[in-house]
Amino acid sequence: MNMTYGSTxxxxxxxxxxxxxxxxxxxxxxRAIKVLLDLLVDKEEGVQSHELSAATIVxxxxxxxxxxxxxxxxxxxxxxxxTGDVELAKNTCILLQQGVPSKxxxxxxxxxxxxxxxxxxxxSDKLLETFDTPQVDWIGFSCEGVKALYGLVxxxxxxxxxxxxxxxxxxxxxxxGDLLDNMEDDAPVPNPLAxxxxxRLLSLLGQTALSTLVHIDTRVLDELKHRSAVRLxxxxxxxxxxxxxxxxxxxxxxGVDAAEEELGLQGATADDAEAEHVRQVLERxxxxxxxxxxRFTPLLRHICSSPQLxxxxxxxxxxxxxxxxxxLVSSALCEDNIQLLFTLLEKSxxxxxxxxxxxxxxxxxxxxxxxxxxxxxxxxxxxxxESVKVRSTTIRVLTNLILNDMVKVKGNISELAGCxxxxxxxxxxxxxxxxxxxxxxxxxxxxxxxxxxxxxxDPETGRSKEHFQSIxxxxxxxxxxxxxxxxxxxxxxxxxxxxxxxxQWHDLSFCLSLLSYSERSLKKLLDNIACYxxxxxxxxxxxxxxxxxxxxxxNVKSEDLVNDFETKLRFCHEKGAxxxxxxxxxxxxxxxxxxxxxxxxxxxxxRARGRKKKESSSAEEEEEREEEPAPxxxxxxxxxxxxxxxxxxxxxxxxxxxxxxxxxTEDDSDDFETTVxxxxxxxxxxxxPPAAAKKKPVASGRRSRR
Numbered sequence: 001m002n003m004t005y006g007s008t009x010x011x012x013x014x015x016x017x018x019x020x021x022x023x024x025x026x027x028x029x030x031r032a033i034k035v036l037l038d039l040l041v042d043k044e045e046g047v048q049s050h051e052l053s054a055a056t057i058v059x060x061x062x063x064x065x066x067x068x069x070x071x072x073x074x075x076x077x078x079x080x081x082x083t084g085d086v087e088l089a090k091n092t093c094i095l096l097q098q099g100v101p102s103k104x105x106x107x108x109x110x111x112x113x114x115x116x117x118x119x120x121x122x123x124s125d126k127l128l129e130t131f132d133t134p135q136v137d138w139i140g141f142s143c144e145g146v147k148a149l150y151g152l153v154x155x156x157x158x159x160x161x162x163x164x165x166x167x168x169x170x171x172x173x174x175x176x177g178d179l180l181d182n183m184e185d186d187a188p189v190p191n192p193l194a195x196x197x198x199x200r201l202l203s204l205l206g207q208t209a210l211s212t213l214v215h216i217d218t219r220v221l222d223e224l225k226h227r228s229a230v231r232l233x234x235x236x237x238x239x240x241x242x243x244x245x246x247x248x249x250x251x252x253x254x255g256v257d258a259a260e261e262e263l264g265l266q267g268a269t270a271d272d273a274e275a276e277h278v279r280q281v282l283e284r285x286x287x288x289x290x291x292x293x294x295r296f297t298p299l300l301r302h303i304c305s306s307p308q309l310x311x312x313x314x315x316x317x318x319x320x321x322x323x324x325x326x327x328l329v330s331s332a333l334c335e336d337n338i339q340l341l342f343t344l345l346e347k348s349x350x351x352x353x354x355x356x357x358x359x360x361x362x363x364x365x366x367x368x369x370x371x372x373x374x375x376x377x378x379x380x381x382x383x384x385x386e387s388v389k390v391r392s393t394t395i396r397v398l399t400n401l402i403l404n405d406m407v408k409v410k411g412n413i414s415e416l417a418g419c420x421x422x423x424x425x426x427x428x429x430x431x432x433x434x435x436x437x438x439x440x441x442x443x444x445x446x447x448x449x450x451x452x453x454x455x456x457x458d459p460e461t462g463r464s465k466e467h468f469q470s471i472x473x474x475x476x477x478x479x480x481x482x483x484x485x486x487x488x489x490x491x492x493x494x495x496x497x498x499x500x501x502x503x504q505w506h507d508l509s510f511c512l513s514l515l516s517y518s519e520r521s522l523k524k525l526l527d528n529i530a531c532y533x534x535x536x537x538x539x540x541x542x543x544x545x546x547x548x549x550x551x552x553x554x555n556v557k558s559e560d561l562v563n564d565f566e567t568k569l570r571f572c573h574e575k576g577a578x579x580x581x582x583x584x585x586x587x588x589x590x591x592x593x594x595x596x597x598x599x600x601x602x603x604x605x606x607r608a609r610g611r612k613k614k615e616s617s618s619a620e621e622e623e624e625r626e627e628e629p630a631p632x633x634x635x636x637x638x639x640x641x642x643x644x645x646x647x648x649x650x651x652x653x654x655x656x657x658x659x660x661x662x663x664x665t666e667d668d669s670d671d672f673e674t675t676v677x678x679x680x681x682x683x684x685x686x687x688x689p690p691a692a693a694k695k696k697p698v699a700s701g702r703r704s705r706r
Contacts, residue, residue: 001054012057019061033062037073041080049085056081056091063098070099075118082122086136089126093144100151112154120153124163131170131200138200143207150211160208161292167204171197199314202303205296206322212286212293213329216278224274287326287333297326297333305340313350320344320353324360331368338371342378351387358382358390362397365406380412388424395419395427399434409438413448414455420474421467432474439478446484449475450491457507459500468507476514486521493528496535505535509544517552519561526565529572536572545569 003015022028036055039047063069070077074096081092096119101110113119123145130138150156171194287293303310303319310316324341327334345357361379365372382394398416401407419431438444452475455461456468479485492508499505509532515521525548535541549566556562 001058004054004057016061020065023065041076053087053091056095060095060098067099067101070096078119078122082126086130086141090141090144093148096148097151113152115155115159120159139203142204146207146211150215167201171201195312199318202318202322206325209287209293209329210325221278283330287329317353321356328363328367334368335371351389354390355393358393358397376407380415383415383419391427395430403437409448410451414452417452417471420471445478453511457504459503469510472511482518485515486524489521489524493531496532505538506540509541513544513547517555519556519558522552522556533572542573
């Protein structure tokens with residue numbers, strides 16, 4: 001209980017998970033839970049209200065694991081929880097919400113309360129009783145009370161509508177029930193509690209719209225699907241009984257498969273039809289059309305667009321929140337008011353209003369992503385807001401959206417990277433946490449690195465060199481793959497051509513110096529030297545490239561490649577630092593002479609039998625030709641072009657044997673190969689023809705070719 005005092009929402013959620021673990025491992029005895037219930041019911045003397053609230057919070061954590069705690073002690077909790085202050089009533093409503101089973105199967109068997117149940121009247125009476133009381137958390141109590149009603153009551157719409165009508169009469173007593181038809185033109189009623197009543201009524205309207213959305217989109221839709229499944233099961237049972245009465249107790253496999261497929265298609269079609277029906281109800285019958293909440297939409301729009309008539313920041317904030325929650329229900333209403341919402345996000349003077357708009361924009365993007373895809377730039381623009389709270393909220397929202405792939409990263413990610421050097425340490429910490437989480441996705445940071453460098457190195461951004469280098473040092477720690485470094489080297493080299501100032505040269509060369517170089521990446525940098533050779537005359541650029549050489553000497557095994565790169569860098573630096581009379585083409589032609597040629601590769605061994613190396617020195621060839629004996633008489637193998645097949649009409653006398661060409665290159669015989677080589681190269685000494693190679697009559701043209 002002591003850990004709940006003064007705890008934030010995040011701390012309470014962590015404590016809730018801890019209590020769940022303790023209960024699952026049976027470290028919490030039933031006696032401890034009974035002590036908390038007795039403390040809440042008996043209210044002994046000396047027990048303060050904050051202790052009762054703490055006991056209720058702990059009980060709600062226990063009930064999140066065992067929802068029967070609420071159902072078995074419902075009357076006891078109603079009696080004890082709503083007789084104290086507003087804070088105790090709010091925590092009691094949170095405890096009662098845990099009575100709804102979280103599992104779908106248990107939720108279907110859960111019996112909801114009737115409209116005449118004691119809980120309904122107790123919550124309504126408590127809200128009306130404290131509506132005029134200032135300095136209490138009435139809005140928190142009303143939100144949790146509406147959630148409890150929508151979760152536990154069978155028909156919550158009529159209950160909440162009746163409550164809103166009563167509060168409306170309290171807010172505008174002079175107009176009575178006729179106010180709803182002409183709200184847009186009415187100004188606030190001048191009474192001492194008019195601002196307080198308006199503020200609380202608008203907050204309750206927004207929560208009602210949101211609770212209605214959750215109720216219809218989850219509980220009602222699940223109930224419709226459950227009824228559809230039951231109906232299909234009944235039809236299947238009837239079909240089986242009908243087959244049994246006919247005497248066909250067994251079906252062949254094709255008949256069974258057809259029946260199952262038909263039932264599956266019917267179930268899928270029914271689910272789609274029910275989902276579409278629910279969507280149409282939300283679009284046309286809740287906050288638009290003839291719905292009860294639709295009558296408040298003009299009032300909300302009027303208050304948001306007329307801050308001069310409603311200067312109170314609390315009323316403006318409540319109206320904006322209510323309008324955003326109305327927009328969550330209907331895409332048509334969202335599309336009609338999205339321009340107004342972003343205008344308020346940009347021009348509202350209240351930082352709390354801007355923060356709340358940013359939080360609800362997160363929900364709008366998740367629900368209607370296609371409607372807000374063109375407004376992403378406006379969200380990123382809040383990263384430069386003058387308020388630390390707005391910037392912090394924007395980073396949290398973007399972190400959640402980007403990591404869940406709801407917002408595109410490219411194009412505006414540089415604005416988020418700039419927050420790494422924000423003046424507030426909390427914002428810097430949040431930004432580092434975002435990039436650390438983003439790096440866990442494959443190639444996520446590498447894909448946006450070139451975009452970040454391009455935007456942050458732009459002189460128009462006004463970012464200092466120290467901030468740029470600090471940001472790059474942090475981001476380049478996530479580039480740890482050789483392929484990423486190699487590709488990034490090529491991209492950065494080509495960006496030198498588009499630079500417009502010396503500052504951009506310095507930034508790009510600094511980024512290149514942060515990479516770790518392998519032999520391939522260094523060769524890629526050397527191959528693209530034409531992109532940046534004219535920038536090497538700058539002392540800072542040259543210094544950054546010398547750092548690259550020092551890194552390469554530690555990682556690259558080829559010393560010739562490193563020396564070649566270093567020689568060309570020094571040459572370009574000295575030429576560029578001279579009188580500048582030599583042009584680019586002349587410098588590049590001179591650099592080609594500085595190339596250190598690697599040694600020739602070792603000759604490859606061939607598997608072909610009787611094949612010799614084609615390349616040899618002229619002296620060796622002469623010696624071979626002189627010492628080589630006369631070739632033996634052997635029929636040479638034809639190496640000329642293949643003649644077309646001889647037709648059967650041709651005679652054997654007309655068939656001529658083609659002569660051996662001198663440009664032949666291969667033969668199975670070593671002697672013949674030497675003869676061909678010497679003839680092809682125009683040797684001075686001709687070899688005598690083979691003695692045994694006389695022309696004999698050939699019986700057939702096909703035999704001669706064989």
